[in-house]
Amino acid sequence: MKNKYEVVVIGGGIIGCSIAYYLAKSQIEVALFEGGQIGMKTTKAAAGMLGAHSESDGDFSLFFPFARSSQLEYNRLKDELYELSGVDIGYRTGGILKLAYTEEDKLNLDLLLKQPTVKWVNHEKVKLMEPGISNDVLGGAYIADDVNVIPTKTCEAFAKSAQVLGASIFENSNVYGIEKNGSNYIVKSAKGNVEAKYIVVATGVYSNNLLQNLGITEKLSPVKGESIIVHHEKPLLQHTLFHDKSYIVPRNNRKLVIGATMIQDDWSDSISLQSVESLIKKAKVLLPSSANWKIDSFTTGLRPTTFDGHPFIGRLPEEERIFIACGHFRNGILLAPATGKMIRDLILNKEVKQEWIDAFRIDRRQTVMV
Numbered sequence: 001m002k003n004k005y006e007v008v009v010i011g012g013g014i015i016g017c018s019i020a021y022y023l024a025k026s027q028i029e030v031a032l033f034e035g036g037q038i039g040m041k042t043t044k045a046a047a048g049m050l051g052a053h054s055e056s057d058g059d060f061s062l063f064f065p066f067a068r069s070s071q072l073e074y075n076r077l078k079d080e081l082y083e084l085s086g087v088d089i090g091y092r093t094g095g096i097l098k099l100a101y102t103e104e105d106k107l108n109l110d111l112l113l114k115q116p117t118v119k120w121v122n123h124e125k126v127k128l129m130e131p132g133i134s135n136d137v138l139g140g141a142y143i144a145d146d147v148n149v150i151p152t153k154t155c156e157a158f159a160k161s162a163q164v165l166g167a168s169i170f171e172n173s174n175v176y177g178i179e180k181n182g183s184n185y186i187v188k189s190a191k192g193n194v195e196a197k198y199i200v201v202a203t204g205v206y207s208n209n210l211l212q213n214l215g216i217t218e219k220l221s222p223v224k225g226e227s228i229i230v231h232h233e234k235p236l237l238q239h240t241l242f243h244d245k246s247y248i249v250p251r252n253n254r255k256l257v258i259g260a261t262m263i264q265d266d267w268s269d270s271i272s273l274q275s276v277e278s279l280i281k282k283a284k285v286l287l288p289s290s291a292n293w294k295i296d297s298f299t300t301g302l303r304p305t306t307f308d309g310h311p312f313i314g315r316l317p318e319e320e321r322i323f324i325a326c327g328h329f330r331n332g333i334l335l336a337p338a339t340g341k342m343i344r345d346l347i348l349n350k351e352v353k354q355e356w357i358d359a360f361r362i363d364r365r366q367t368v369m370v
C-alpha cells in the first residue's frame with residue numbers, strides 16, 4: 001500500500017466499486033478500502049433488477065431520469081466490464097411484467113403506462129407470455145428495458161476492471177476515522193494510515209459512524225430485505241414478475257430470486273420463518289406452480305435508507321473534498337453507474353445536472369425546511 005492517493009473510496013459494495021471504476025477510467029489514482037470482502041454485504045442480497053421504470057413509483061421527474069441514465073449505461077458496461085475483467089455480469093433481457101390483479105392495481109399503473117417504453121398487456125397476452133401465471137391476473141405493464149444483472153458479479157466486474165485500470169483495492173480493511181491533515185485528509189484503516197486529497201464515503205447503511213465523525217447529523221437506517229433463492233435446471237420463467245413491491249426474478253445463472261421483505265429498522269441478518277412464509281405465499285399468488293420449486297438458499301441484506309428515500313450523493317457542505325454516496329435504498333445496483341459517474345464528475349469539476357446536485361445533497365433537509 002502506498003501512503004498517499006488522489007482519492008480514497010471507503011466501502012466496497014456496488015456503489016464504492018462503481019465509483020472506483022469511473023475514477024480509474026479517468027486516470028485518477030484511487031484506492032478503495034472495504035471492511036470485509038467486495039460485494040458481500042447489501043450488494044450480495046440484491047435481486048439485481050435494473051428497475052428504472054418499475055421502481056419509479058410515479059416519480060418521473062427526478063428518480064426516473066437519473067435511474068434511466070444508469071440503466072442505459074449498463075447496455076454499454078456489460079461488454080466494457082467483460083472485456084476489462086473477464087467477468088460476465090449476467091445481463092438478462094426479458095424485462096418486467098408489473099402485474100394488476102384488481103382495478104386498483106391497474107389504476108396504480110396509469111402513470112407508468114404513460115411512458116413510451118411501457119405497454120399494457122391484457123390477461124390473454126400475459127398468459128401467453130407466462131402461461132403459469134395465476135388466472136386472476138387482469139393484465140400488466142410490460143417493461144422490456146427493466147432487465148436484470150447478477151449483483152455480486154457486477155460488483156466484482158467493477159472492482160476487477162477498476163484494478164485493471166490502476167485502482168488499488170484493499171479488503172478486510174476497516175476504516176476507523178478520517179482526520180484533516182493540512183489541505184489533505186488522513187484515512188485511518190486496519191491496514192494503516194493513508195493520505196488522500198479526496199475522500200468518498202460509500203459504506204451504505206453502515207455509514208453512520210463515519211458521518212458522525214465528519215460532523216454530519218443525517219443518519220441511514222436499514223430496511224431489511226429477505227429473499228428465497230430457487231435453483232432450477234429448466235427455465236421456469238422468461239420475465240420478472242412484479243407486484244406490490246414483491247417479485248420473482250429469473251437470473252442468468254439457473255437461479256430465481258423470490259423477494260423481498262421490507263422490515264424497517266432491523267439491523268439483524270437473520271431470516272424469520274414468518275418472512276419465508278410470507279414470501280412463499282406471495283409467490284404462490286403470482287405463480288401457483290411455484291409451490292413445487294426447490295429452495296436453494298436464503299439471502300438477507302440491509303437496504304440503506306435516508307429520511308426521504310432518495311440517496312445522498314455529493315460533497316459535504318463544510319468539506320468540499322469529502323463526498324458521500326450512500327442511501328440507495330431499493331436501487332443500489334440500478335443506480336451504481338449514474339452514482340459513479342456523478343461522483344467522478346464532481347471530483348473533476350465537470351458539469352453535473354443541478355437538479356441532481358440539489359435532490360441528492362446531504363443537507364437538503366434544511367433546504368426543504370427553510
Ligand code: GLY
Nearest residue numbers: 047225260330331
Ligand atoms: N430492488 C428490490 C428490492 O430492494 O427489494
